Amino acid sequence: MSKKNYGKQDTQHHLHPFSDNAALKNEGVRVMTHAKGIYVYDDEGNKITDGMAGLWCVNIGYGRKELANVAKKQMETLPFYNTFFKTTHPAVIELTSKLMEITPEGFNHVFYTGSGSESVDTMMRMVRHYWSSIGKPEKKVIIGRWNGYHGSTIGGTSLGGMKSMHEQGGLPIANVVHIEQPWYYGLAQNDESVEAFGIRAANWLEDKIKEIGADKIAAFVGEPIQGAGGVIIPPKTYWPRIQELCRQYDILLVADEVICGYGRTGHWFGHEAFGFQPDIFTTAKGLSSGYLPIGAVLVNDKVTDGLLAGGEFNHGFTYSGHPVSAAVAKANLDILDEEGVVKKVHDKTGPYMKQRWKETFSGFKYVDDVRSEGLMCGFTLVKDKNTRELFPNPGEMGLMCRDIFFKNNLIMRACGDHIVAAPPLIITKKEIDKMLATAAECLREFEIKVDALLAKNAVVEAE
Numbered sequence: 001m002s003k004k005n006y007g008k009q010d011t012q013h014h015l016h017p018f019s020d021n022a023a024l025k026n027e028g029v030r031v032m033t034h035a036k037g038i039y040v041y042d043d044e045g046n047k048i049t050d051g052m053a054g055l056w057c058v059n060i061g062y063g064r065k066e067l068a069n070v071a072k073k074q075m076e077t078l079p080f081y082n083t084f085f086k087t088t089h090p091a092v093i094e095l096t097s098k099l100m101e102i103t104p105e106g107f108n109h110v111f112y113t114g115s116g117s118e119s120v121d122t123m124m125r126m127v128r129h130y131w132s133s134i135g136k137p138e139k140k141v142i143i144g145r146w147n148g149y150h151g152s153t154i155g156g157t158s159l160g161g162m163k164s165m166h167e168q169g170g171l172p173i174a175n176v177v178h179i180e181q182p183w184y185y186g187l188a189q190n191d192e193s194v195e196a197f198g199i200r201a202a203n204w205l206e207d208k209i210k211e212i213g214a215d216k217i218a219a220f221v222g223e224p225i226q227g228a229g230g231v232i233i234p235p236k237t238y239w240p241r242i243q244e245l246c247r248q249y250d251i252l253l254v255a256d257e258v259i260c261g262y263g264r265t266g267h268w269f270g271h272e273a274f275g276f277q278p279d280i281f282t283t284a285k286g287l288s289s290g291y292l293p294i295g296a297v298l299v300n301d302k303v304t305d306g307l308l309a310g311g312e313f314n315h316g317f318t319y320s321g322h323p324v325s326a327a328v329a330k331a332n333l334d335i336l337d338e339e340g341v342v343k344k345v346h347d348k349t350g351p352y353m354k355q356r357w358k359e360t361f362s363g364f365k366y367v368d369d370v371r372s373e374g375l376m377c378g379f380t381l382v383k384d385k386n387t388r389e390l391f392p393n394p395g396e397m398g399l400m401c402r403d404i405f406f407k408n409n410l411i412m413r414a415c416g417d418h419i420v421a422a423p424p425l426i427i428t429k430k431e432i433d434k435m436l437a438t439a440a441e442c443l444r445e446f447e448i449k450v451d452a453l454l455a456k457n458a459v460v461e462a463e
């Protein structure tokens with residue numbers, strides 16, 4: 001096969017996820033060939049700064065030979081065996097033991113999956129099975145949030161709050177409902193403090209509980225920081241109040257840690273950064289730094305006891321505890337731990353990013369709500385900072401901005417009109433400076449473009 005026009009060849013037969021595949025057929029796609037550290041290289045020889053760690057997952061950065069070696073060795077010894085039928089294997093035993101070391105007190109059990117979506121679906125089945133195991137089968141409703149993201153399976157899509165996803169295929173499924181997200185910038189009332197807004201946003205859960213009845217509700221689920229929704233960082237008052245409500249009304253509290261887990265916030269897990277204790281948390285992505293697919297659902301003692309009382313849980317995946325994925329995940333966690341990567345994000349690069357991110361972007365005319373926590377960063381493109389007026393076609397400006405980054409060999413992502421970054425956790429201060437300098441140049445280009453567009457009133461007319 002000729003490698004000329006590789007990217008166009010690709011799109012003639014490959015249907016891409018979350019893409020307009022008709023448009024891709026004409027445009028073609030970029031062909032990434034190799035990667036090292038925080039950089040990805042394409043087949044035209046461009047060196048691209050990966051400000052997204054792949055898809056929020058390559059926490060230890062690219063090109064770690066240790067992981068390749070572990071995978072090779074595991075494939076040669078035991079490439080596959082299942083964990084269904086009274087069997088196990090050393091790779092998954094060792095991964096479990098490592099997870100028990102790094103997870104907070106009270107978490108002594110794990111269920112393995114192949115991805116974040118599978119972790120979320122597992123959790124949804126698990127919370128319902130838990131309640132029926134302890135004699136409350138009517139507790140079935142699971143509460144998520146608008147603009148939350150929990151994956152792309154039918155369960156995960158339903159629980160997530162992406163309306164554009166619900167529209168395709170008549171979702172959500174039954175017994176999944178949503179409350180509004182804790183987005184201060186967009187939803188606070190006139191001169192409401194951040195703290196007061198956090199409590200008010202959490203109390204939307206109480207409103208929903210009263211509407212449905214606590215005796216019907218199985219769980220509340222949220223990402224500690226909403227990732228794909230645009231790095232929405234809740235006020236510090238939000239999660240403690242959510243926890244209080246869940247305990248008060250006897251509802252399981254679930255954290256979807258698929259992005260926040262494994263160091264992203266400067267803690268092993270995002271709920272530790274926000275001071276709450278979930279009953280269950282779902283993980284994937286950073287568990288293997290994306291080197292191989294694997295997910296894990298961590299379950300606390302209370303829920304485990306209920307599940308154990310319930311007999312067989314009729315659930316599992318062929319690849320639950322896959323030996324090669326497990327071996328690679330274990331090696332990845334060892335690196336994060338032994339090289340002090342999580343601690344470095346907490347003590348050094350996280351705070352440094354916070355300061356530099358603010359300095360870099362706050363001055364731009366169409367940029368507001370500049371925010372970051374650990375190595376999750378975001379800002380919002382707005383038409384008027386004084387009035388907080390957003391652009392009329394949500395996503396249009398975001399995409400335009402993202403395309404400018406991409407053209408300049410910097411990957412940051414647009415979530416609607418939120419621009420976000422989540423670089424590999426091994427990024428250095430120097431690399432942060434360089435990344436932000438490029439981003440600032442791109443923002444200048446963006447500003448000039450928007451000025452011209454607004455002058456022509458083109459944005460308003462497009463609406």
Ligand SMILES: *Cc1c(COP(=O)(O)O)cnc(C)c1O
Pocket residue numbers: 115116117118120149150151152156223227228256257258259284285
């Ligand atoms: C990415 C993501 C998922 C889905 O993970 P997949 O591996 O893509 O299935 C679920 N929840 C959150 C919070 C995520 O960011």
